[in-house]
Amino acid sequence: MNPQRRALLRAGSLAAALPLAVGAASAASAALPPPLAPVPAGATPDSLAGNQAYWQAVAAQYDSTDAVLQLDNAFWGSMARPVLAHYEQQLAMVNRDNAWYARMRFPADFEAARAAAARALGVAVDEIVLTRGATEALQVLIAGYNRLQPGDTVLHADIDYDNMITVTRWLQQRRGAEVVAIAMPEPFTHDNVIDAYAQAMARHPKLKLILLTHVNHRNGMVLPVAEISRMARERGIDVIVDTAHGFGQLDMTIPDLQADFVGINLHKWIGAPVGVGAAYIKRGRVADIDPWLGEKMGDDIRSRVHTGTVNFAAYLSLPAALDLHARIGVANKQARLRLLRNRWVEAARGIAGIEVLASPDPRLSSAIASFRIKGKTSVADNFALSKKLVQQHGIFAVPRDGLASGACLRVTPAIFTPESHLDKLVTALRQVAKG
Structure with a gap:
């Protein structure tokens, strides 16, 4: 369990604050919605972002809880109802056909899913390996990075994910590296963020590896990864990029990051079943990542990951999730999520007593942004605020810790979130700011 989750458990449990969820029929037994119509001809992402009829049709593709207003859509992404139905069908088939399917047909189906992911990511098939999520992918890349010598320096920041920070620190034991940390400036700007990394590179002449988080899970800042990656490359420094929250909600592909090593999540913003991710290693760099625990050295990226028996149906449903993602269009998703994020963020900036971290x-x-009550920076403060929003307003937003400036409450809409939910959040913030 990572330190953040331990801290939240010490603060108490949200379970008591949550109303009981109402029962719901499974996707397999409920009538599926009509197929999503194509994006209207001539629509731009910005014009489509405010097209209520289109996004209501998108929302109809999803089931979402009515127990609370769900504004924590960054944990993982709900499967659309057609994807869930496909997943249930594949799960039933795998359960029925068992080892006969797993041994005789699954390898080819798995490679087809891998090829579909590679196309969506904008990379060659031999540059990715499917994993069970971004955490596994990044653990493989960070722990397996073998170009460090004792005394070399590894850098991470306060915005990086807890488990990834843990693995970078483990490199001190594994490789004899010195692990150093920096904090992002607040308020953050494009130039002062780049400058923070430039200064770190200048301060640490033995710096060899940097962990970069494309979109961080604490305040949602989109790191200018490409610029930092190029700056690092000029100094002979490698970067490993965590794009768990980037790919799928931002209009980009992996080559845009200008990085040779990337961890990817496919069950957050793509909406595949939980347990699907990928690791990217640029062609020609596979040897710089150790094979998995005794696997043979070679240039096959698949030797860098060994997951054992997997959730067959989850991988079989990845192409269906990618198809719906492509039908909506990533640029359209990004524009819609930006509209939803700005709807509450811009209003919250004008509320006395609310500090917006965006x-x-x-x-x-990105879709993710955070806030806190001014001066209330402890985990306990923000846990209490989260509980208050649930109990008094029926709104669920999750506390996040780890920023140098303190804890906060994270708000994340999804493409199926109605604008009215963000308006209700703003109304609630006006009340909680009064005390």
Whole structure:
């Protein structure tokens, strides 16, 4: 369990604050919605973002709880109802056919899913290996990175994910590296973030590896990864990029990151079943990542991951999730999520007593943004605020810790979130800010 989750458990449990969920029919037994119509001809992402009829049709593709207003859609992404139905069908088939299917047909089906992921990611098939999520992918990349010598320096930041920070620190035991940390400036801007990394590179002449988080899970800042990656490459420094929250909600492909090593999540913003991710290693760099625990050295990226028996149906449903993602269009998703994020963020900036942790710069903006009551920076403070929002307003937003400035409450809409939910959040913030 990571330190953040331990801290939240010490603060208490949200379970008592949550109303009981109402029963719901499974996707397999419920009538599926009509197939999503194509994006209207001539629509741009920005014009489509406010098209209520289109996004209501998108929302009809999903089941979502009515127990609370769900504004924690960054944990994982709900499967659309057609994807869930496909998953249930594949699960039943695998359960029925058992080892006969797993041994005789699954290898080819798995490779087809891998090829579909490679196309969506914009990379060659031999540059990715499917994993059970971004955490597994990044653990493989960070722990397996073998170009460090004793005394070399590894860098991470306060915005990086807890488990990834843990693995970088483990490199001190594994490789004899010195692990150093920096904190992102607040408020953050495009230039001062780049400058923070430039200064770190200048301060640490033995710096060989940097962990970069494309979109962080704490305040949603979009890191200017490509610029930092190029700056690092000029100094002979490698970067490993965590794009768990980037790919699928931002209009980009993996080559845009200008990085040779990337961990990817496919069950957050793509909406595949939980347990699907990928690791990217640029062609020609596989030898710089150790094979998995005794696997033979070679240039086959698949030797870097060994997951054992997997959730067959989850991988079989990945192409269906990618198809719906492509039908909506990633640029359209990004524009819609930006509209939803800005709807509450811009209003919250005007509420006395509320501190918003989000940049007005669209280059640094994602679906994720955070806030806190001014001066209330402890985990306990923000856990209590989360509980209050649930109990008094029926709104669920999750506390996050780890920023140098303290804890906060994270808000994450999904493409099926109605604008009215963000308006209700703003109304609630006006009340809680009064005490």
